[in-house]
Amino acid sequence: xxxxxxxxxxxxxxxxxxxxxxxxxxxxxxxxxxxxxxxxxxxxxxxxxxxxxxxxxxxxxxxxxxxxxxxxxxxxxxxxxxxxxxxxxxxxxxxxxxxxxxxxxxxxxxxxxxxxxxxxxxxxxxxxxxxxxxxxxxxxxxxxxxxxxxxxxxxxxxxxxxxxxxxxxxxxxxxxxxxxxxxxxxxxxxxxxxxxxxxxxxxxxxxxxxxxxxxxxxxxxxxxxxxxxxxxxxxxxxxxxxxxxxxxxxxxxxxxxxxxxxxxxxxxxxxxxxxxxxxxxxxxxxxxxxxxxxxxxxxxxxxxxxxxxxxxxxxxxxxxxxxxxxxxxxxxxxxxxxxxxxxxxxxxxxxxxxxxx
Ligand code: ASP
Numbered sequence: 001x002x003x004x005x006x007x008x009x010x011x012x013x014x015x016x017x018x019x020x021x022x023x024x025x026x027x028x029x030x031x032x033x034x035x036x037x038x039x040x041x042x043x044x045x046x047x048x049x050x051x052x053x054x055x056x057x058x059x060x061x062x063x064x065x066x067x068x069x070x071x072x073x074x075x076x077x078x079x080x081x082x083x084x085x086x087x088x089x090x091x092x093x094x095x096x097x098x099x100x101x102x103x104x105x106x107x108x109x110x111x112x113x114x115x116x117x118x119x120x121x122x123x124x125x126x127x128x129x130x131x132x133x134x135x136x137x138x139x140x141x142x143x144x145x146x147x148x149x150x151x152x153x154x155x156x157x158x159x160x161x162x163x164x165x166x167x168x169x170x171x172x173x174x175x176x177x178x179x180x181x182x183x184x185x186x187x188x189x190x191x192x193x194x195x196x197x198x199x200x201x202x203x204x205x206x207x208x209x210x211x212x213x214x215x216x217x218x219x220x221x222x223x224x225x226x227x228x229x230x231x232x233x234x235x236x237x238x239x240x241x242x243x244x245x246x247x248x249x250x251x252x253x254x255x256x257x258x259x260x261x262x263x264x265x266x267x268x269x270x271x272x273x274x275x276x277x278x279x280x281x282x283x284x285x286x287x288x289x290x291x292x293x294x295x296x297x298x299x300x301x302x303x304x305x306x307x308x309x310x311x312x313x314x315x316x317x318x319x320x321x322x323x324x325x326x327x328x329x330x331x332x333x334x335x336x337x338x339x340x341x342x343x344x345x346x347x348x349x350x351x352x353x354x355x356x357x
Pocket of ligand 1 (some may be wrong): 257299303305
């Protein structure tokens with residue numbers, strides 16, 4: 001119910017909110033490429049770890065539908081990457097919305113966000129403000145639904161354990177551990193290396209200065225709520241010029257979610273393993289592509305990452321009911337992935353500041 005309007009309005013509003021694309025210029029192009037690359041690497045780490053450690057092996061979830069049809073769908077909906085890219089362009093955007101075709105919705109929302117910037121005057125402002133309002137309303141709706149989450153987690157968790165036995169909990173722990181290991185690898189190997197190599201800042205020094213931001217991100221589970229502190233830390237402690245941080249960080253809080261993307265990669269492979277669905281290479285590439293886009297569309301508030309996971313699963317053909325399995329451990333993983341999301345933004349601002357010089 002919430003995914004399609006949430007993605008559409010929030011992506012449209014944040015693209016339109018970038019303002020004049022010409023003014024964004026080189027810094028904008030650079031940071032968007034940087035964000036996309038780090039996100040894609042994050043999911044690749046997640047997918048590879050889940051493939052190697054196989055946290056879902058040993059569980060036998062039964063799909064409600066015909067399993068051979070599902071298997072067919074996973075293969076059939078995993079055409080070549082080129083075909084996937086071509087299929088991103090909807091022939092009818094309303095149909096894409098109605099069918100929940102996420103890649104097409106994302107493509108259309110971004111294109112519309114760019115197009116609205118060439119409309120002048122009040123007409124443009126009304127539409128952008130309206131879309132921001134609707135995006136906020138969708139987030140409020142997710143929050144309302146999340147109030148029911150503890151009961152849902154209880155019932156679904158009890159159902160899963162009753163049906164598949166207590167050993168499921170062992171698998172869940174391994175799954176959570178894979179996410180945690182993946183996040184640690186991404187933070188230390190990719191982000192810290194880029195901080196040092198590209199931003200010329202020592203990770204130890206960064207950790208000392210950014211520690212408060214990380215703790216805040218962990219306890220709020222929200223990139224958006226952390227944003228004011230992230231900006232202050234970038235400017236006052238890490239020496240990032242105001243014009244860089246005020247562009248790179250709000251954009252990052254909206255579109256750059258390395259932690260979320262990595263987690264979605266692990267979760268998709270885990271659920272597929274639990275259903276005994278073998279993932280071909282092209283299905284895995286599709287997970288990487290969709291999760292990159294899904295993380296762009298994920299709002300920086302608690303719990304949206306798992307809502308967006310439905311989109312990744314649907315696009316590959318993995319049954320979304322599998323989410324019941326992982327819902328119970330999601331909150332703590334949300335806290336951890338938000339730390340990586342926010343650290344990724346902060347490190348990007350340091351790297352970009354250096355390039356500006
Ligand atoms: N809570 C995350 C964030 O705000 C998003 C998510 O993965 O749910 O960065």
